[in-house]
Amino acid sequence: MYINEQGAIPINGALQYVSIRSEKENAPLLLYLHGGPGDAALPLVQKYNRDLEKHYTVVVWEQRGAGKSYYKFGPEGITIAHFLEDLHTLTELLLKRFGQEKLYLVGHSWGSVLGLTYIRQHPDKIHTYIGCGQVIHMKKACREAYDFALSHAVGKELERLKRTDCSYTGEDWLNDLLFVTGLVVKYKGSLYGKSSYNMLIKPFLFSRSYTPVDLYRRQKGSLQAIRCLWQELMQTDFENCRKYDVPVIFIEGRYDSHVSSALVKKYFDTLESDRQFFWFEKSCHFPQWSENEKFNSILASLAE
Template sequence: MTSIIESVYLNHIQLYFSINPDSLHKPLILYLHGGPGDSCIPLTQKFNASLEEHFNFINLEQRGAGLSYYKFSAHRPPRIATFIEDIHSFVEYLLKRFNQERLILIGHSWGSVLGMLFIQRYPQLIAQYIGVGQVINMRHNLQLQVQFLKQQGVKLKKLDLKHNLISDSLYLTKKIVQQQGSLYGKTNYAMLIKPFLTAKAYPLTALINRLRGSQQSIKFLWPELMQINFETVQHYSVPVCFVEGRHDHHVAATLVQDYVHTLDQSVPLIWFEKSGHFPQWEQPQQFNQTITQLCL
């Protein structure tokens, strides 16, 4: 089975997504990509296509990102709340279209921020939430990134995260990648770039727009993202599960490990021993089997 690209006009923008429109009666999975702005349809089509055997797997390219790119207004840029309302409108569109009451939500990295906020606001629409590379506390994560790099013997430049938040955060991420803390056993993102170069959905203009979308999303959303902290949330009204790469120092998996012990409900934490921040693409066969077992 192969998903196709469709679009729908919601909240004054055209949103693009991958979907198998013939999977009328299968459970719906909505995948929220990372970033902000890191659209990834070619990656889920390559690595996660087997999920379409059991689910209608839908990957939404969020506003301003990838195929859904448009130039943000500097005077009225979107906020995190804007994305939550986009997802709400899109979820209602999917549920109505396929005559279902709830869907399964998977959020990765930045998408896990959106996912956790969404299930708190609209739990009645969600059958299950799965956080991958789950964000818990962004400020604490920065501290753990610095700690990991120093343990690796990396000499860091003088950081000023108060005045140079975006540039210094991106600098730390680059160093994390080089130290195999993002993709386990790899010092670059080559394996995540190649599928875009051969994707039919991504001609040259789309590749350029993906880069533009990523840049503008970081510029306008990063400061707000840095304020995210879920540590005070002790209960969720939907079933929750976390899927983590054992070697994730990009978004420190240890924060998730500590967090699950503070919750007043049982939340499974599933480890991928040969993954960093991207278990869905580093160990795709195991990931797809895990999602199938969790959700069927």
């Protein structure tokens, strides 16, 4: 192992946990932006995407308030802009330390909102952007998820859904959101072939990087971030942005009903930028882990 560093560093006033690993000297930098908001993913990347360390210096950042970077947000509140500032600070630190001009950026789900926004703001810092479980238009994606749940639900679930507001603006919006998401998972629209997230929980339980306290903090961080950020996240809409100044790659699960992959393909077809699209036929919202070998191979080819 050429480099293996794990630890918290101060980023814009908050200690945030960063993992840096590589088996290759002077490898290009790859920064992974996890989903959520607040849903840390370090053990999953280390388990399913470890082969990338043969080609890149892989950086996994647990964002402020998430997982090993958990802290209680103050009354002043938190916005997407805070995370974009953190991303920029971390990007500059990494580029300076490793003597590189640009890095590869991977954004998953919530992380894909940060990723697409960041490459518009700082295209000079990014070699290539890779989005998976990509968010394009959050309100439309939530409607698609709701319709998927509606098409499968029966009995009391169906009755409850009919009373649910999938714009998530009512007084009970958080419970509505968690209910709909739970049904999407249950009916296998989120994790391919699975009706629960057990496959994604096990790597945390057996990870050397995660303690039982970290797992508890991950749960608290996820719920806190959703409460604080969801209403702003619902305003996300990239549909009118047709051109990016960096190459854009979308890797999408064919059956993603968690964040509709059909919306991503429709958007991709309108882009005027350097672009590539990959369908993963045995994936939903997590192609990087459901078909990790294929995912790793595509990213490895970019580094050649």
